[in-house]
Amino acid sequence: MNLMDRFKERARKAGKTIVLPEGTDDRTLKAANAAVKEGVFKPVVLGNPDKISKRCEELGIEMNFEVLDHLKADFFDKYAEFYYQKRKAKGITKEEAEEIMKDPLFFGAMMVEDEKADGSVAGALNTTAHTVRAALHIIGTKPGSKTVSSFFLMITQNPAFGVDGAMLFADCAIVPNPTAIQLAEIAIDTADNCKKFLEVEPKVALLSFSTKGSANHPDVDKVREALEYIKTRRPDIVVDGELQADAAIVDSVGKKKAPGSPVAGNANVLIFPDLDAGNIGYKLTQRIGNAAAIGPVLQGLNKPCNDLSRGCSWQDIVDTGVLTVIQTL
Numbered sequence: 001m002n003l004m005d006r007f008k009e010r011a012r013k014a015g016k017t018i019v020l021p022e023g024t025d026d027r028t029l030k031a032a033n034a035a036v037k038e039g040v041f042k043p044v045v046l047g048n049p050d051k052i053s054k055r056c057e058e059l060g061i062e063m064n065f066e067v068l069d070h071l072k073a074d075f076f077d078k079y080a081e082f083y084y085q086k087r088k089a090k091g092i093t094k095e096e097a098e099e100i101m102k103d104p105l106f107f108g109a110m111m112v113e114d115e116k117a118d119g120s121v122a123g124a125l126n127t128t129a130h131t132v133r134a135a136l137h138i139i140g141t142k143p144g145s146k147t148v149s150s151f152f153l154m155i156t157q158n159p160a161f162g163v164d165g166a167m168l169f170a171d172c173a174i175v176p177n178p179t180a181i182q183l184a185e186i187a188i189d190t191a192d193n194c195k196k197f198l199e200v201e202p203k204v205a206l207l208s209f210s211t212k213g214s215a216n217h218p219d220v221d222k223v224r225e226a227l228e229y230i231k232t233r234r235p236d237i238v239v240d241g242e243l244q245a246d247a248a249i250v251d252s253v254g255k256k257k258a259p260g261s262p263v264a265g266n267a268n269v270l271i272f273p274d275l276d277a278g279n280i281g282y283k284l285t286q287r288i289g290n291a292a293a294i295g296p297v298l299q300g301l302n303k304p305c306n307d308l309s310r311g312c313s314w315q316d317i318v319d320t321g322v323l324t325v326i327q328t329l
Ligand SMILES: CC(C)(COP(=O)(O)OP(=O)(O)OC[C@H]1O[C@@H](n2cnc3c(N)ncnc32)[C@H](O)[C@@H]1OP(=O)(O)O)[C@@H](O)C(=O)NCCC(=O)NCCS
Pocket: 090, 128, 129, 130, 132, 133, 136, 137, 141, 146, 147, 148, 149, 172, 173, 174, 175, 176, 279
């Protein structure tokens, strides 16, 4: 059984509800239909039931999932009031709170906050910034965490990498220019998610254009500082840096450039130094390397609200929904 099938098996047993706010998107409707057929989660799609029913007919799929017209929901006013109370100190008025709650992404995040859904998945139509803002404003960070970031589960074609080809890449979607402490927090959360998702000991590489002093630059200093912070805060994590990508994942190069490193050559978690590197790196691995890229799965939030790339397929939406279920376990 491959990794995704194993996740699906776990998700089936969990019986969780996932809200899919983008009911005007065909891929979302196909994903909801498939999630029900596969029994991996119970989707609640936000939108107008008549329009969605008509669109499902046109697409040749059964509307076998729940549709919620959030604009007519009994709890709409309660959610608008919650948002107003939470954001009034930031200058939001009651009228603005009502307008914002009409946005299905904000309403979906509210359903997760209110435990009407176990998690949400959106971003097929909306940008990451918009999707993440809804989660930041409504769900917020988990206790003890200051940084919301994300990871991609990358399932590569080469079983020599990571765990049978599967690795975690972070952060590829959220924090544009992390400080050393933010970089460390991204690495710690991703290491914990490696344990949760891949069920192996994480080996975390802090990536750079330098390996162990081969170059000197303030950007390299930031990575070294992050390493020291992780070692102090979480001495249990197997981590090393700064490492170039080849030294991190190719055994022979790792041995040459970073002899004695506990990570070099066999990293299963790659931490990129900034969002330029992370976003470009995952998309090249996905498109040139033919890897499956599932996510971005958000981490550091108090409850699971996940994003998608606008370039996603309906299968990616199902897979991200499945990962969202795993997050709740
Ligand atoms: C994530 C992002 C939208 C946050 O932007 P922002 O302008 O800070 O958003 P807001 O001002 O609405 O932030 C809401 C709150 O969350 C906080 N916040 C912002 N980013 C945060 C993060 N990564 N972790 C924790 N809190 C964060 C803000 O400080 C703010 O706090 P406040 O309400 O107490 O003032 C922004 O960093 C971004 O656009 N990132 C890049 C996304 C992207 O385009 N990725 C590439 C494609 S995937």
